Amino acid sequence: MTCRGFQYEEGKEYSTDQKPIRCGNVGFHSCETPLDLFSYYEPTTSVYHEVETDGEVDRGSDDSKIATSKIKIGARLSITALCKAAFDFVFEHCDKSKENRATGNSSASLSIGAGSSAEIKNTDEIHSANAVAIATGPNGKVRAPLGCWIVCAEWDGEGEKMLGLKSARIDGKKLTADTWYTVKGGKWEKV
Numbered sequence: 001m002t003c004r005g006f007q008y009e010e011g012k013e014y015s016t017d018q019k020p021i022r023c024g025n026v027g028f029h030s031c032e033t034p035l036d037l038f039s040y041y042e043p044t045t046s047v048y049h050e051v052e053t054d055g056e057v058d059r060g061s062d063d064s065k066i067a068t069s070k071i072k073i074g075a076r077l078s079i080t081a082l083c084k085a086a087f088d089f090v091f092e093h094c095d096k097s098k099e100n101r102a103t104g105n106s107s108a109s110l111s112i113g114a115g116s117s118a119e120i121k122n123t124d125e126i127h128s129a130n131a132v133a134i135a136t137g138p139n140g141k142v143r144a145p146l147g148c149w150i151v152c153a154e155w156d157g158e159g160e161k162m163l164g165l166k167s168a169r170i171d172g173k174k175l176t177a178d179t180w181y182t183v184k185g186g187k188w189e190k191v
Helices: 034-039 079-092
Strands: 013-015 028-031 048-059 065-077 108-111 117-119 132-135 141-143 149-155 162-169 181-184 187-190
Touching: 028 034, 028 048, 034 079, 034 149, 034 162, 065 079, 079 132, 132 141, 141 149, 149 181, 162 187
Parallel strands: 108 132, 117 141, 132 149
Antiparallel strands: 013 065, 028 065, 048 065, 117 132, 141 181, 149 162, 181 187
């Protein structure tokens, strides 16, 4: 639980007098969207904790990363708990007046198990970057429309050990909409 030489401890509160708080430079950093953590910390070698933030805030421009002048380190999260937190985040931001279904604005799809696949179907109702498709099983694959998120697990050749999780937003440049992807060698690969 170190970052740039700073040692954190569960249950402790920290604050800084450095000013101004700047995301990526000065302050205590965290992500408001749980899946954004995978862009900064590899799941196979990192630990994740819930945090409470307070004080001065500066937001990043690429994702939900923030820097704050105060932080409290909460309970450790397993990968399963982190994925649940991601789903909870999505559902907290859903329009509750819409039908309850796995497609549409702020929707989510989760698949666990060998050969698993998860997708967000391309419908006119999807307008949100909060929609996410997650496949965590060996030989998993994911797909989603433009602007949505995909998460896929990479496993060893025998499907016995998860090597990591990779997340990305479908941007139409690096990753194309409505295309099946898997993760091999830490990189996205079309299926």
